[in-house]
Amino acid sequence: MERRKFIGSTLAGSTILGGALGLTGTKTAKAKQSNHMILTDDPIIERDVPGKPHEGKVLAAIQPHADDIPIFAGGLVAKLIKEGYTGYLINTTNDDHAGPGSVGETCLANERDWDEVVKALGLKKVFNLGYRNHRMEDIDIIEMKARLIFLIRTLKVDTVIGYDPWGLYEENPDHYVTAQAVEAACWMAGGGKDYPEHFRAGLQPHSVREKYYHARGPQIINCIVDISSVIDKKIESNIANKAQGPAGNNGVNLRERLKKENKKLPVFGNDDHTANFQYIKQFLLEDEKELGKQFGFEYAEAFHYIGPRDKLRSYTPTMDDYIKNSAVPLR
Numbered sequence: 089m090e091r092r093k094f095i096g097s098t099l100a101g102s103t104i105l106g107g108a109l110g111l112t113g114t115k116t117a118k119a120k121q122s123n124h125m126i127l128t129d130d131p132i133i134e135r136d137v138p139g140k141p142h143e144g145k146v147l148a149a150i151q152p153h154a155d156d157i158p159i160f161a162g163g164l165v166a167k168l169i170k171e172g173y174t175g176y177l178i179n180t181t182n183d184d185h186a187g188p189g190s191v192g193e194t195c196l197a198n199e200r201d202w203d204e205v206v207k208a209l210g211l212k213k214v215f216n217l218g219y220r221n222h223r224m225e226d227i228d229i230i231e232m233k234a235r236l237i238f239l240i241r242t243l244k245v246d247t248v249i250g251y252d253p254w255g256l257y258e259e260n261p262d263h264y265v266t267a268q269a270v271e272a273a274c275w276m277a278g279g280g281k282d283y284p285e286h287f288r289a290g291l292q293p294h295s296v297r298e299k300y301y302h303a304r305g306p307q308i309i310n311c312i313v314d315i316s317s318v319i320d321k322k323i324e325s326n327i328a329n330k331a332q333g334p335a336g337n338n339g340v341n342l343r344e345r346l347k348k349e350n351k352k353l354p355v356f357g358n359d360d361h362t363a364n365f366q367y368i369k370q371f372l373l374e375d376e377k378e379l380g381k382q383f384g385f386e387y388a389e390a391f392h393y394i395g396p397r398d399k400l401r402s403y404t405p406t407m408d409d410y411i412k413n414s415a416v417p418l419r
């Protein structure tokens with residue numbers, strides 16, 4: 089759960105494109121390039137959108153561990169749910185190596201946390217694939233892809249959010265194995281010859297159209313998402329991760345420490361939840377604040393986006409365009 093850092097100083101111009109779904113059209117933003125973030129010249133900027141433009145669409149937030157999505161994409165998930173998506177969480181490991189107590193107790197603690205993350209982000213349900221934590225190189229990736237393809241077809245997933253399979257210097261095999269399986273499953277789920285027994289059971293081919301990838305190391309970023317309006321939900325999803333999340337009980341601990349010094353931070357309030365909430369808000373969102381500041385938002389998250397809007401940005405004329413513009417009537 090080591091967080092991305094924005095520490096470079098080279099400035100790169102960025103064009104912000106116009107259109108629906110929160111894209112705007114001025115060329116004003118400047119963004120830092122750093123050794124952890126390689127920003128394309130024309131990132132998609134996703135602003136807050138009123139109403140429910142995504143009504144009827146389905147997303148799957150896919151993570152190896154309970155804290156991955158809350159840390160890197162809790163804001164994006166909450167925003168898309170607010171804008172009409174129905175969402176599911178898929179946890180690929182049993183999280184048995186990160187948390188309190190014995191291995192069994194760690195599993196149970198994380199299992200409870202997944203349910204709380206689901207509630208905090210407004211998702212419908214968690215699916216647990218249950219592979220052993222830190223041992224995912226050992227699994228049969230074909231089996232995992234087949235399970236993901238089944239879920240993509242069953243849930244009719246339009247959009248996935250997860251680790252970038254091309255993120256650099258990722259040291260945790262759970263992250264890169266999951267990312268590779270997800271990437272392949274997204275397009276294979278649309279094939280008519282992959283796992284045909286699914287069709288006999290009533291499913292149909294269904295490919296994922298949009299992907300938002302996050303990484304904790306260097307990554308090519310082409311999408312900046314304004315998460316200011318849902319920042320409280322992102323914080324709640326991190327509080328939900330009691331077993332291994334970044335917040336722990338730090339707010340309460342800090343309040344108690346200050347009490348011994350006869351001091352208090354008024355914003356920390358009088359109850360434990362407020363103290364832990366404010367600890368995250370005040371001290372653990374520096375990356376989101378720093379990125380947001382560069383684009384004129386209070387808080388932002390960064391992704392590599394693959395989907396129709398990415399194609400739209402690099403649109404090249406098709407044969408149909410050529411015919412439309414060049415064909416003349418037969419005489």
Ligand SMILES: [Zn+2]
Pocket residue numbers: 089152153155156260263
């Ligand atoms: Zn992780």
